[in-house]
Amino acid sequence: QVQLVASGGGVVQPGRSLRLSCVASGFTFSRYGIHWVRQAPGKGLEWVAVISYDGSDKYYADSVKGRFTVARDNSKNTLYLQMNSLGAEDTAVYYCARDRAVISHFYYYGMDVWGQGTTVTVSS
């Protein structure tokens, strides 16, 4: 079935780095943009980043710009989020989510498939 499986979360010290992965199955990964969305404990949803279906477009939230990098490998059906200079404010469940539009550089239609999330805890 159509699914996204996120992994790579864990406990990391402030200032260190972590790389998250998201593996897709059940659909043609290379046709869809993919987002990262996070949720701090007990808080609401925060959009983090998106990468277009072909990797040519990348957009970031101001809170992570310059520290996080999104990338994809369409040959491996895998999305990545490289997170550097982590701080306590980055502690959250990180979800990868498929954009609803197919082969598009526009992101108007929401996120229709979500992974189960991977937990990142930044603590000394």
Next chain:
Amino acid sequence: DIQMTQSPSSVSASVGDKVTISCRASQGISSWLAWYQQRPGKAPVLLIYGASSLQSGVPSRFSGSGSGTVFTLTISSLQPEDFATYYCQQTNSFPLTFGGGTKVEIK
């Protein structure tokens, strides 16, 4: 950045009730608004996109309306599985932003 404000932050209702949740954008976003449902410990689920289009597989008791800056999600007859938190999200421009959420609780 476009700020999204939801109201109320929580609502208590009974099975069979009609529930309405509001979402206001700090500037016009045309019809580029999505609604999500999130149950505790689970990932969000897309309910509505384009302000009023029902996502495939979502029950017809859910409906969305609005354009510009004011939007509404309506649940016509609340079911037990609908007790959850609901988020609006503007998809008009980057950074994409979510509302603070509305928790629908059992009365």
